[in-house]
Amino acid sequence: MARSRRDFTPECKDEAVKLVITTGRAVATVARELGVNEATLGRWVSAFMARNETGQTEVTESKRAELLRLRKENADLKMDRAFLKKASIFFAQEASDTSVLRSN
Numbered sequence: 822m823a824r825s826r827r828d829f830t831p832e833c834k835d836e837a838v839k840l841v842i843t844t845g846r847a848v849a850t851v852a853r854e855l856g857v858n859e860a861t862l863g864r865w866v867s868a869f870m871a872r873n874e875t876g877q878t879e880v881t882e883s884k885r886a887e888l889l890r891l892r893k894e895n896a897d898l899k900m901d902r903a904f905l906k907k908a909s910i911f912f913a914q915e916a917s918d919t920s921v922l923r924s925n
Contacts, residue, residue, distance in 0.1 A: 829857075837862055838869045 829837075841851050841862065848866060852859040880888070 834865050835869075838865050841866050842869075 837851065837855055837857065840846070840855075841848055844851075848863050849859045852862040855862070
């Protein structure tokens, strides 16, 4: 019987990594306590260390919320722009059709 794969949220991963880094305990110990595979937690810690070396920092909740708001606003603006573009084409065609009728 195969085991199903567990998905962890980024917040869960960050908390697990913080436990390893702030407490100074071994990855294996923290992994056992959390019920996570030791290699998995080790990869999370390595990725965190690599991000910090390259200058990337964690995204705070307020920044994440702002990013989501801006993405939604951007999608709305793109939709509005597409609608206005179609409307301008429609009215331009209608204006040219009425000018042809008037000239006849």
